Amino acid sequence: MEQFIQQVATGLATGSIYALLALAVVLIYRSTEVVNFAQGEMAMLTTFIAWTFLTSMNYWLAFFLAVLVALFIGALLERVLLRPVEEGPVLNPIIVTLGLFTALNSVVLWRYGGDPKPFPKVPFFEGGPFSVGAVAISRANIGVFCAAVVIMVALYLFFTYTKVGLAMRATALNRGASRLVGIRVGQMLTLGWALSAAVGAVAGMLAAPIVALSTNMMFGLILFAFAAAVLGGLTSPLGAILGGLTLGVVQNLAATYNPTESSVDLAIAFLIIVVVLVIRPTGLLGKRAVRRV
Amino acid sequence: MVQSLLRPRVLGLALLGLVILGFPYFNTMFEFMSGWPFFGWWVDPFRIFQAGRFGVWIIILLGLNLLTGYSGQISLGHGAFVAVGAYVAAILMTQYDVHVILAVVAAGLFTGAVGFLVGAPALRLTGPYLAIATLAVVIALPQILKHDLVSDWTLASQGINFYEQGTPPRTPEMLEDMVNKDQWLYYCTIVPALIMTVLAWNITRSRLGRAFIAIRDTEIGAQQMGIDVALYKMTAFGVSSFYAGIGGALFVFSEAVLGPATFDIVISLTMLAVLVLGGMASVLGSIFAAAIMTMRIEIVDTLVKLIPFGEELRIDALRGAIYGGLLIVAIIMGPRGLAGGIRELAKVKPSAIIERVRSLRVAEVLRIGTQRLLQPFRRRDR
């Protein structure tokens, strides 16, 4: 029983990373209907940049600067690469993000090499495990979960109570009407990408201590993030969060109680994606999109 | 009779045929040219091996083009089908001693069947959703290949190799004097490539091809026209994976080893990239794409030499960035790729070009040129 709770706790921690990444994907999808396949690689890039910062400053400063850089990179990518293809066939922005995937991966590999690098955990949460009765939950896991919660709450407050947040929600719902109301849609899209990149950066920095910082660290993670986003519904931020947490827990439990010898987690993620997409494409919480003829 | 045989088209095809058939012997026939600046390249024996690979890529990319270019089903998982074909062929040949030709055909049919069935769940998925699902396939496949249930055949991480048997195919005894191993390998891949190219060409011009295009352009419209979208979508997947399977099986010839990571996400994305560059929805485009794919390392190496400080900057390690970058630029500028550009060029009459050029001054040309180049990037907020 204790082991069960422990696994659930660990699962929630990894799940919060999936949730953050999924949230980033949903953020962009809601506002632009583009699935950003390069989300993971963007996160990976900013995490490497954070690693560079860490060599000359303390953790929190590096963290903060990395997020700033992420905002800038996200905005830049949207403005330069995505803007030209936002109208036109839906396939084109997808292909651009795929090109970005390859390019970013290669650039990071070129600059930093293929060896995994160590990445520190969130400082607050160092030290021995927290004990609740017979259950020992690692402080690091709590740290990850808390950090993710903080981000989600911040985003929720931003979108619900600020003018810009409201404008972004409006842009995601109806671009034409947003223009008529005086919203600069282009700026909102850029902001969407910037925020998404920032969220991804946080996810990357939380994940790096766990999975080791390397150029392929995000391949598995992004698959789970997509699975979470699809499960929750590509248009639902809440769905992404719940999906991520659920998947984290399920993955952990499956790994612990897995009867077979070899790992099956990626295969399970794949299965979830396919099953959800076939049975209920809008996911658990997404809205049904009407196909315009 | 002789008149019609001498028409340029026929002569051209005949010349092409001769070049294709005779290619492996160029290095011996034209050995004297090996020092020459341009021709030396063609005469290098390594080209024979490369040409064989070229043939394999043609088949693989034709398959991808039929699915993504013609039918509009974006599939990031093509690499997974190639891997399946490769594994099936390798397993049949190493563990069950199946004859080469049989193994290849079996690989193709098996993969085609798998693809056809995969098409069923894919029916309900469009655009980004399909992309996600196929991405999931290709990321999850290495793990599946290593799993216990199949590791008896796939030998898990270790992969399959042909060290014991020697890489097939072996030159039949009869011809051993005339055709050496490399040359035989070439023929074994080029001939299927030719057959599959002609087959693809026919498909694109047939009812099936038109149905594919209809589905790509307007799925609901296609349904209204009476096309059984479900069946044709599954067929698109089936045909495409058949090609992938054959390609994968032939690929196995030239590689001595095959592992779960041989066809991973990176190569799947590279395939898509070169296809967009070469030209989607065009057989010629697939051929260009295959050429780029075969030569990609050399192209990057040439770039390294051309760019100042290329070697110090280690541009060769940036090859992924180059493919990705080219892909992005290509899709922004216009997605018809090289083949499209050539078609455009072919439409224009030389006299018209000369006239136009003569009437413009340099400054104007520069201005119009840069304007068109930057057009996609201009601020478009409407």
Place this chain on the structure above:
Amino acid sequence: MLKVSEVHASYGPVLALRGVSLEVPAGSIVAVLGANGAGKSSMLRAISGLLRPSQGTIEFEGRRIDRLAPERIVQMGISQAPEGRQIFTELTVMENLRLGAYTRNDGKEVKQDLEKVFSYFPVLGERRKQEAGTLSGGEQQMLSIGRALMAKPKLLLLDEPSLGLAPMLVREIFDIIKTVNEQDGITVLLVEQDANMALGVARYGYVLETGEVALHETAENLRRDESVRRAYLGY
């Protein structure tokens, strides 16, 4: 106040407006009539900056606006309640209205205008916390107009406000249009298929046919005109 001169505009290869000219004097209500596809909505879109004219000019209070960005045009005092309402379905009524005032900085006056909108459309006040998508068609139309009013416009563009609404609701809405024009001094450019109601409130009218102005008269004269009566008024 608004002067549209010889405006041509197209959607790709399709020509929607071929040399449309019209004038909207300050303080008046001007109606634009015409069949579907005549170019009425295109004209409003051009005025709001969503469709760029290939030829011709649009002037507002003496300044050219045809090349301005949509948000600038809203700031200058033109707002539109578009065809089909186009409200933000997943946002609340309140949020929709607040968005109408997006370009404004005067917080206190925004609050006052909000109360004014609720006084015009009490049902919106009752449902202010509801998701806009759950409102009925008529309520959504009111929300659309309310949202446009929240921009404190000098010129209000209305695109087919009566579309799909029951006659009594249409009368209500047109009453509000009249009130807004007479009491708040807002100039109104009204595109309508319901020519009866439109000509009932308007001072001037234009009839568009296939992208051109076919007739322009005072509303009185239009109502009496034979061809207009037969084609648009049904008698």
